[in-house]
Amino acid sequence: MPEYVIEIDSLTKIYKTGKTDFKALNNVDLRIRKRDFVAIMGPSGSGKSTLMNIIGCLDRPTSGTVVIDGENISTVNDNQLAIIRGRKIGFIFQKFNLMPSMNAVKNVALPMVFLGGSKAERDQRAFDLLEKVGLTNWATHLPSELSGGQQQRIAIARALINTPAIILADEPTGNLDTKTGEQIMELLVALNREGKTILLVTHAIALKRFANRVVNMLDGEVTEET
Amino acid sequence: MIGDIFTMALETMKSYKIRTFLTLIGVIIGVASVIMVTTAGNSVSTFIAEQWNLFNPTGMVIGLGTGGDVPQLSIRSVVFTTNDVENIKRLPSIKNVAPIGVVPVNKILRRDGFLNWQSRPGETMYASTEAILEILNMELEEGTMFQEGKNEVVISKNVAEVFGSDQPLNVGDTIYLRRVDGKTLEAKIVGILKQSSSYSMFNTLTTPGIICPEKPYYSSYFGSNAGSILKRVVAYTILLAEAADTKSVLEAQNEILSYLEGTGSDASQYKDENSDFVVITQQYILDRVEKIMNVIRTYITAIALISLLIGGVGIANIMFATVTERTREIGTMMAVGAKRRDILQLFLYQSMVIGLLGGLAGCVLGASGSWFVVDLLNNSIKNLGGAFSTGEIQLTYAPEWFLIASIVGILIGVAAGVLPARKAAKMDPVEALRWE
Numbered sequence: 001m002p003e004y005v006i007e008i009d010s011l012t013k014i015y016k017t018g019k020t021d022f023k024a025l026n027n028v029d030l031r032i033r034k035r036d037f038v039a040i041m042g043p044s045g046s047g048k049s050t051l052m053n054i055i056g057c058l059d060r061p062t063s064g065t066v067v068i069d070g071e072n073i074s075t076v077n078d079n080q081l082a083i084i085r086g087r088k089i090g091f092i093f094q095k096f097n098l099m100p101s102m103n104a105v106k107n108v109a110l111p112m113v114f115l116g117g118s119k120a121e122r123d124q125r126a127f128d129l130l131e132k133v134g135l136t137n138w139a140t141h142l143p144s145e146l147s148g149g150q151q152q153r154i155a156i157a158r159a160l161i162n163t164p165a166i167i168l169a170d171e172p173t174g175n176l177d178t179k180t181g182e183q184i185m186e187l188l189v190a191l192n193r194e195g196k197t198i199l200l201v202t203h204a205i206a207l208k209r210f211a212n213r214v215v216n217m218l219d220g221e222v223t224e225e226t
Numbered sequence: 227m228i229g230d231i232f233t234m235a236l237e238t239m240k241s242y243k244i245r246t247f248l249t250l251i252g253v254i255i256g257v258a259s260v261i262m263v264t265t266a267g268n269s270v271s272t273f274i275a276e277q278w279n280l281f282n283p284t285g286m287v288i289g290l291g292t293g294g295d296v297p298q299l300s301i302r303s304v305v306f307t308t309n310d311v312e313n314i315k316r317l318p319s320i321k322n323v324a325p326i327g328v329v330p331v332n333k334i335l336r337r338d339g340f341l342n343w344q345s346r347p348g349e350t351m352y353a354s355t356e357a358i359l360e361i362l363n364m365e366l367e368e369g370t371m372f373q374e375g376k377n378e379v380v381i382s383k384n385v386a387e388v389f390g391s392d393q394p395l396n397v398g399d400t401i402y403l404r405r406v407d408g409k410t411l412e413a414k415i416v417g418i419l420k421q422s423s424s425y426s427m428f429n430t431l432t433t434p435g436i437i438c439p440e441k442p443y444y445s446s447y448f449g450s451n452a453g454s455i456l457k458r459v460v461a462y463t464i465l466l467a468e469a470a471d472t473k474s475v476l477e478a479q480n481e482i483l484s485y486l487e488g489t490g491s492d493a494s495q496y497k498d499e500n501s502d503f504v505v506i507t508q509q510y511i512l513d514r515v516e517k518i519m520n521v522i523r524t525y526i527t528a529i530a531l532i533s534l535l536i537g538g539v540g541i542a543n544i545m546f547a548t549v550t551e552r553t554r555e556i557g558t559m560m561a562v563g564a565k566r567r568d569i570l571q572l573f574l575y576q577s578m579v580i581g582l583l584g585g586l587a588g589c590v591l592g593a594s595g596s597w598f599v600v601d602l603l604n605n606s607i608k609n610l611g612g613a614f615s616t617g618e619i620q621l622t623y624a625p626e627w628f629l630i631a632s633i634v635g636i637l638i639g640v641a642a643g644v645l646p647a648r649k650a651a652k653m654d655p656v657e658a659l660r661w662e
Contacts (some may be wrong), residue, residue, distance in 0.1 A: 023601035058561060058655045079565050086563015097659070099559040101241035113230045158562065 003185035004067075005165050005197050006032040006055060013050050013220075024050040026220040032199070032213075034165075037192045039200045039208055042217035049170075051217065052201045056168045057085040069165040071090065077198040086114050090126070091160030094171035098143040104130060105139045106155040115162060116169075120163075129157035133187065149180035156187060160196075167198045173207065198211050229588030231568055235575035242548070248632065249544045253639065257588025258595055259633045263530040264627040266496050270603065271519035273619040278515045279508070280442035280466045282434045284473055285319070286507040288314075288465040288482060293502035297510075304461040305496040308440075310486070312466060317485060319478035321470045324361055325462040327353035327444040336389055346388045349435030351379075351403070353632035361466045362432050369397035369417030374439045379403075380417040385435040403436070403443070405604030411443060467505075479505045534631070537584065538548070538638035543579050545646035546602035549573060556650050557658025566651040574640065574645035581639015592631070597621060611653070 013025040026046045032038055042048045051117045052153075053059040054066055057073055059061055060081075066073050073081060091097075098107045108126035113129040130139050143151050152172060159167055169188060173181030192198050200211060208214055214225040239246045281287070288306070291299040306325065315323045331348035338344050352358070356371045372378035379401075386395045395401065397415055404410045413436075438444070443461045469478035485495050486503040493503070549556070557568055600621045605618065 053656050056561070058659070078569075082560065082563055082565040085561065089561075091558075091561045092658070093558075093561075095233070097554065097561075098461040099555055101238055106237075110559070113234070116566055119230070162563070196320075203266065 003033065005034045005036075006029045006030065006199075007065075007067040007070050008055075008058055009065045011051075011054065011061050011066060013047075013054065013059070014062045014141055016204045023220055025054075027060075027155060028220070028222050030215065031199065033190070034074065035195055036213055037189070037198045037200070037211045038213045038215055039202060040215045040217060041202060041205070042210035043203060045221040046217040048201050048203075048217045050220075051222075052168060052170055052199070054168070055199065056089050056091060057081050082087065082114075085156050087162055088166040089165045090157050090162070092152070092169040092172045094174040096143070096148070096155045098154060098176070101141055103140045103144055104135060104146070107143065107154055107162055111162050115155065125161060126157070129160055130154070132160075133157045147180075148176050149183060151189070152176060152180075152184050154186070157190075160188050161193070162204055163195060166169055168201070169198065170201045171204070172200070172202075174202075176200050231351075231571050232377075232575050235572050236579065238572075238606070239576055239579065245544060245548070248506070248579050249541055250436055250587065252540035253531070253534070253581060253584025253635050254588045254591055255538075256530075256537035256586050256638075257635045259533050260527065260530040260631040261592025261627055262599050263526045263588060264624045264631075266599045266603065267519070267526060268624040269600050269619050269622045270474035271516070271523065272622045274519060275512060275515055278511050279363075280511060281361055281457070281466070282363050282468065282507045284469040284475055285477075286467050286469070286475070286479060286482075286505050287376045288467055288486070288503070288505050288655035289463065290431050290497060290501040291504040293504055296514075298466075299504050299506060300501070303496070303498070304463050305349055305493040306462045306465050307459055307496075310492050311462075311465060313491065314465065314482055314485060317478070317481040317482055319474040320344040320467055322357040322360060322468040323479070324354050324466045326358070326464045326466060327440060327460075327462045329353055329403075329436075329438065329443050329655055331403045333403040334385070334388060335404065336395070337400070337402070344389055347526055349382075349385050349388070349402070351436040351438060351443070352434040353438050353440045355440075358437060358466060361468045361582065363418045364415045367420040367449075369415070372416050372439050375441045376439065377412050377414055377442065378416045378445075379413040379436050379438045380419060380436050381415055381437075382419045382433065383421040386415075386418050392599065396495045400558075405443075405508045413438065413443075414469070459492075461492075475507050475509055479495035479507055515566040531605040531634070534638060537635075538642040540581055541639055541642035542646060545573060545577055545643055548576075549646045552650075553653065553658050553661040556653055557655050557661065560653070560655035561659060565608040570651040571655075573650050574643050577639045577643025577647070578636060579639075580640075581610055581636040582632075584639070585635030587627050588635060592628075593623070610661075 008028055010031040011025055011028040012023065015022045015024055028051065040048050040051065051060070054061055055068065058069065061074055064074070068084065071084050071088070073084060076084065096225055099110065102110070105123060105126045107123040108129055112122045112125065127139060130136055131155055135150060138146060138150060143154070145155070155212055167188070172188070176184060185207060188198055188200070198209060216223045216225055240514050287299065289299045289305065290305060291297060311323050311325050314320055329351040332350045334346045336344045358366065359371070366380065367381070367383070372380055372567065384625055389395065395415055398420060399415050401413050401415065402410050440460060467478065467482060469475045482505050483503055485491055488494065497503070559569060601618050603619050
């Protein structure tokens with residue numbers, strides 16, 4: 001097992017917008033250990049979304065190396081990137097991003113569909129995870145029949161189904177009221193205690209306290225808060 | 227995994243029921259119209275081909291006209307002599323020859339009591355021989371054939387009823403035929419023809435009302451009008467012939483032409499320089515009919531295929547809308563590990579299923595729709611009256627078009643789905659997730 005689950009060295013990301021280049025990330029170095037709960041903070045435009053997209057294997061660096069759980073993602077093709085993403089990353093989004101036409105179990109099981117495996121195995125695991133997030137009774141409900149907090153719990157269960165190395169939570173409480181948001185954060189803390197590495201991307205300073213490490217971003221550069 | 231993605235595709239379609247249904251309708255109508263048009267075309271051409279069954283399959287008509295690739299028969303002058311009839315009959319590939327001498331009759335009279343005469347307008351009357359029956363596919367229902375030189379005739383079922391079906395003419399009755407030259411000839415009915423099973427609307431030429439021997443009905447008339455020119459030689463405008471079998475039709479045609487065009491025939495001396503001898507076979511007539519029908523069928527099928535194409539455009543349109551609308555879902559699927567190929571399959575399966583279901587439903591609708599179309603055509607045929615009203619179009623499916631239409635339906639489904647599915651698969655996950 002590598003000591004670090006994320007190893008980023010001199011990562012630069014440049015977006016070409018028309019004739020001018022925009023440097024979203026400038027020579028970023030970052031190492032994240034297993035079991036870390038890292039809050040990545042910063043105002044919009046600071047580059048935190050870009051960093052999250054690259055760590056989440058949704059985007060590629062312009063230069064530098066990014067190693068996720070032992071896999072160097074700078075050099076792989078789209079197909080391999082999708083497989084790494086499916087296996088190693090669990091996404092939690094601000095707007096939950098559930099499939100509106102699928103019930104809770106199917107939503108939770110979705111990432112497993114793309115990795116193969118039997119339906120029975122998928123459903124069993126999805127059901128177990130729904131139990132873990134306290135939604136057993138809602139297993140056959142559609143997202144539209146559930147509250148925001150319940151939907152985010154389903155999204156968390158979905159993020160866990162392929163036992164990823166990293167949970168990437170992008171403003172997970174942004175669409176929830178304070179109380180529900182707190183509950184979701186408690187759930188993430190509990191997962192962290194069980195040994196999950198969690199990356200929380202947010203600009204809500206109030207969430208800082210849940211993390212054991214805070215990384216601040218500004219103008220594409222990283223500063224560690226101690 | 228492919229099965230799982232297929233199931234996902236089906237479930238998505240289920241959750242967009244109305245949209246799926248509307249897309250299906252486009253394909254269903256397209257496939258159904260192709261099937262209805264081809265079935266109707268097939269049924270009508272079978273019907274028309276039957277109508278053009280003028281002679282038996284080995285039959286042919288010999289006359290004057292213009293030759294070439296598309297020969298035209300024109301009834302102009304009397305050139306074929308009894309001598310020619312005999313000589314043609316002896317050609318190796320010929321089984322039988324019958325002359326046709328038109329006897330113009332403007333009145334049919336019946337004596338109904340001592341001074342009481344009933345009169346009806348004239349009917350088509352041919353002077354010929356017994357051979358005409360076989361060549362024109364006719365049979366006697368009762369009685370016998372006339373004897374040459376006697377005042378005897380054979381009449382059709384229709385003529386038997388000219389004085390009313392309640393007082394039909396029977397074998398043994400005597401009628402009087404008033405020719406256009408004013409002469410009235412006595413005629414004893416010796417036979418009545420069977421009503422032809424497929425009454426044709428095109429065969430007035432080949433369904434005579436009265437058949438009579440050349441003597442006394444034709445030769446006396448002929449002699450009085452044209453005898454001075456032709457030195458009282460009996461001659462005909464048209465001959466009917468029959469080849470020995472279906473294989474020798476072409477040979478028979480060639481033998482007849484070379485005989486007639488040669489110096490040995492009487493006809494070659496009597497014909498004028500501007501006309502050619504023409505032999506039109508039953509096979510040729512059917513070929514011509516089939517060619518014309520094919521042109522019409524191709525044209526209508528092309529129109530029907532366009533409607534299938536429009537169905538395809540409908541699929542593409544809806545799939546594009548669906549892909550755009552589901553951009554964020556596509557982004558999410560990619561985020562949780564969907565490969566580009568998975569996304570491509572997901573959308574391709576949807577359009578494929580729409581094509582397949584539409585194709586199958588279209589076949590069912592097309593098959594039952596064809597029944598209505600043919601029924602409708604038959605009703606309008608009946609309303610036309612006359613010779614048409616006795617014909618009936620039989621529903622004749624064209625099975626190959628069921629296959630073609632469903633395959634084209636599926637292909638169009640796939641083709642229409644390719645671009646939208648590629649659009650979905652090529653999305654940048656970051657952009658897709660950001661989509662509002």
